[in-house]
Amino acid sequence: MDLDTSTGKKSVNKMKKLLIILLKILATLVITIVVFIAIVFVIDKISSKLETGKIKPYGQFVTVDGKNMNVLIQGQGAETVVLLPGLGTGTPALDFKPLVEELSPFYKVVVIEPFGYGLSDITEKERSTENIVGEIHEALQILKIDRYILMGHSIAGIYGLDYVNKYEHEVSAFVGIDSSAPKQYGNKDIGSPIPTTMITLLKETGLARLVMKLRDDPFASLPVDDDSKEQMRILSYKNFRNASIVNETENMFSNFKAVENLTFPKNLPVIFFLQPNSTAIEGWSTLHEEQVKNSVYGKVMTFQGTHYLHHTKSKEIAENFRAFIEEVNHGGQ
Template identity: 25%
Template sequence: MDNINYEYKIIGNGNTILVIEVGIGNSFYDWYPLIEEIKDYFTVIIYHRQGYGNSSLPKSSRTTRNIAYELNTMLKEIGIKEKYILMGHSFGGLCVQQYVKMYPDEIKAVVLLDSTSYNLEQLESLDTPTINSQTSIDKMVSLVNELSLKSREELISQNTDITSKYEKCVTSEELQDVVEFFGNPNLYKTVADEFANWIHDGEDIKSIDIFPDVPLRVIARDKILSVRNWMKYEIPEEEAVEHENKWRELQEELVLLSDQGKLIIASDSDHLIYIDRPDVV
């Protein structure tokens, strides 16, 4: 694979291939409970992008274009020849939008799971100063760059609450892989690069007119629940409402990518729909 190692799993024995692109900074171990539910119906391929887990460190900028090319290379190398469903969560959904436009003939269907929008700059321009002070692209780049400067030991220590949540869904060997995943400073360097390219990625995706005429499902979070969760972090209600209204508007816009697009609202779910409402997925 261009002398690049990819950490991937092939799970299940269903007739339809489902390829999953994980969200930013997330491990594929997050998806194990959902995969367990669907493995009899799909052959699931899930992987870690370059810079994640045991995949090779990236040699190119972490743009969605480069990520799409790398995923396509990996799928060819492992012998995938038939069309497949491509599903992406959050930033993984932005990668999926890029991929589908670059390789339209390889796609059977698309699922965008509370996906980042190609018009994500519209969120940045909202009059939501409190939210922007915490979650703007520049702020996220700064935060994860700070994490990348910490030692493995520091990262493992501060992430114990995160890694302990995996104990019930992975083996003891895999749990150690989870610990190492979140304890690797290179993960945070990679994530910072992914964040830094977001606006450029959106413009690149918009510049490609092609989108295959295939079924598209856009699954969006429950905006009322999300507003309540924002407020738990001392975000003013009016800012949370404005942000969630725009997020929903952008989800509705994604539906228009395909004439076969449909919007599904995951009631009682925030951003992590595949965890909160796996039955909807």
């Protein structure tokens, strides 16, 4: 019996020692993680403050709804092209730079940076299609731009569809650059695949900066100068997951639903420049062909490239756009 008791005590002591070791390892691991996150957080805050001082203004501010909306205007052409960005594009004016340079020798080009984008202010106003479209129109009215071609990337296809129906008398044509189609998701809820709170937490802790540093530089291959690339990196991170962008993302489903029954006015010239096959959306080209099937002047063109088609195909887009507009101006002959 004494032997059994002694053996039992030794077993218990071994278990206690093992538990203490495991607890120490766990405590060390937790402390390491906390210290790591603290270091990342501090580095992020210091970096953000330093980067704020490196931001170089471009364009001009227009006061819309009591806030500053940044607009870049380039070129002196008789016709005006208004460019609208895709969802979450951090620096629209710089993102569109290759396309602006191709278009500005022939047109007056106006790049709108909606609230939450580029150098524009953040707004607490709901990011509904109605509000976004109204703010863009107000900016153009203030600039005394009352006749123009609307050209938009990605989700601007949704806002643009609403826009041309509300202000048909002002818009002379619509151009989509791999632009969204109202029925591309059917009845599926298109919320973010990663929970909003998780993404916001990554930004607030500074871990998002670390992730961006570790991945391939998305701006490295862009056909713009190094200074523009640096500004794009700074502003894209600054605007990442800001309140306006988060609200717009959360409103995506309702914004698509808001225009699902709208069509482009029959007499409005419409041309879409698309990547041939979207990996995310089935029947990408077909969806856009449906949108122009009843148009007097409607066309769909495809180019090999990514969703940001204007990064690599700006020259082709500009040349074919000019040819399309010339054809329209000559009555399709």
